[in-house]
Amino acid sequence: MKITLTSSRLVKPAYNGNPPLKPQHVPLSLFDKVACKDHVGAVYIFSPPTPSSENIIEGLSIVLSLYWELAGRLGTDDMGNTVILLNDEGARLVEASADVDLQNVLTSQPSKDIESLYPSIQGVKELAQVQITRFTCGSLLLAFTADHQVADGHAITNFLVAWSQATRGISMGSVPLHDRGILFKPRHPPLVQYEHRGVEYITKSYSTSSISCNDHQAMNVTIHKVHFTKEFTERLQAKASYGASKSYSTFETILAHLWRVITNVRCLPGHETTHIRISVNGRRRMNPKVPNEFFGNLVLWAFPHCKVRQLIAQPLQFAAELIHDAVRKVDDSYFKSFIDFSSSGVIEKEALVPRTTLNERVQSPNLEVHSWVTFPFRQMNFGTGKPDCIIPGYLSTEGELFFIPSCTGDGSIDVYVPLFLSNLDNFKKLCYALESKY
Known part of the structure; x- marks a missing residue:
């Protein structure tokens, strides 16, 4: 299979009128900070007839006007804290073509060949990337990646559905809620009811010495x-x-x-x-x-x-009972205990780092x-x-x-x-x- 890249561009938000009032940057929340620091993505395959690239790109520019974090960049504030810069620099969109039918690529079992259908994530500054690859059979493969520090899978799926709605020219429904710095305030007085060391956080020394393979x-x-x-x-x-x-x-x-x-x-x-x-x-x-x-x-x-x-x-x-009970215990009290623990200053005092840094x-x-x-993937309909x-x-x-x-x-x-x-x-x-x- 030969993949030919035909274009690469930054797609910026298209505001209907004046841009909305928004801060210059938003801090990463306590939950963002314990997420993995990688681009995570998936591919979505559409049979012919497929939407035009022009419509997909136009829809992306529209949806970025609501999900503006994905058009930004990671940076730091005056205190040296990692923040999302809401600078509208845009998401990366790559167009490509393949010289084979899609059925020659998709086997019954996963193949490493699929990596060539993603935009490169090495040293990437964009927080969201798309590669649209068209095959000789008329099928379209849309590969999407996003920095996990910006949003979890639930939030990204909401974005993808809204993007498909914007591409079809219909209402995107409920607008995203951006108040990540306001929703998760610690309690007064704090109440740390559970152990979070070794769970969400580990010591730096453990992180650097625990290579498991x-x-x-x-x-x-x-x-x-x-x-x-x-x-x-x-x-x-x-x-x-x-x-x-x-x-x-x-x-x-x-x-x-x-x-x-x-x-x-x-x-x-x-x-x-x-x-x-x-x-x-x-x-x-x-x-x-x-x-x-x-x-x-x-x-x-x-x-x-x-x-x-x-x-x-x-x-x-x-x-099954072990799994059911363990998930049930991650309840409101546990989430609030995590917030209180993470806001207490003990992370800095004990030099703790997110468990996700293990990268095992x-x-x-x-x-x-x-x-x-x-996740409502089947609501992703770009028009065809x-x-x-x-x-x-x-x-x-x-x-x-x-x-x-x-x-x-x-x-x-x-x-x-x-x-x-x-x-x-x-x-x-x-x-x-x-x-x-x-």
Whole structure:
């Protein structure tokens, strides 16, 4: 496959009349500061007929007039704090063409080739980037990346839906809420009810000494896409919920199943502890609730954990209950405890840094999971229909899972599972084994 770049430009906000009154910059919130400092993205695939590049670009300039942070740059204020400069310098948009049909690129399993369909993120100053690639079959692939310090997945999906609405020339609905510096004030007096050291924050010395793998290990990782049909998931849920006082969600059930399967194929010592790092959206968990339109980061993490031998020996319901209880505990009191802790001055005093600075390329014996299942991707319609397929970036960190709603639209779930190549065959054998103890 040959990709030819045909243009690269900065798309700036197009204001209808005078620009809105806004500050010169906004500080990163406490939640922005613990988010990873990387560009995160996905690709969205549209079958022909597809919208024109001119309409997509015009829609982008319109939506940036509301989501102005994505047209800005990171900088510092007079106190040396990292801020988002609201300077309207624009988002990067690259146009490209491929010399093949899309079906020659998209295989049944993830391929590293997809990286060539993204704009480069090396040393990039733009906070949002787009690459539009057109294929000989008429299909369009839209790759989007954004700096995670600016917004979480929920907020970025709101932006993408609004962008598609602007492209179609219809109302973008609710406007984004920008008050990231006002919503998360500490309480007086503060009340730190939970331990946040080792959870959201770690010491600098731990950050620099805790490399969990070497380059050779990381090179032997492959990404395997698992397709869970609605029928299979319902059977799995019935197994997990049998005799329980509650029914476990699709996410809890599939994750519990994968946790046990992956732990088994890793052949870990029974006495070792394994945990999952699960992103938890705080918008509906905080009291009062934070509007869904809030644009920024509002995510903390749950950490269900267990000894390896116990996780494998106990039934599926045991793992589902661990996950359910851990996520439930990341509630209003936990979010407010985090705010009070992060505002107390202890971060600076103890030289703590966000846990996300670890940047581990191998998670074993643990997992990290990102669920995009509830994001309204299918509302992305740039004028010619919904996306046929959504694919996360090729992130080959062993044990870092992505849950994606299947584009079949029938309730099926796709999970992208990076594994050591040596574990792949055993994983395939156990992944759909409903009748076994795994």
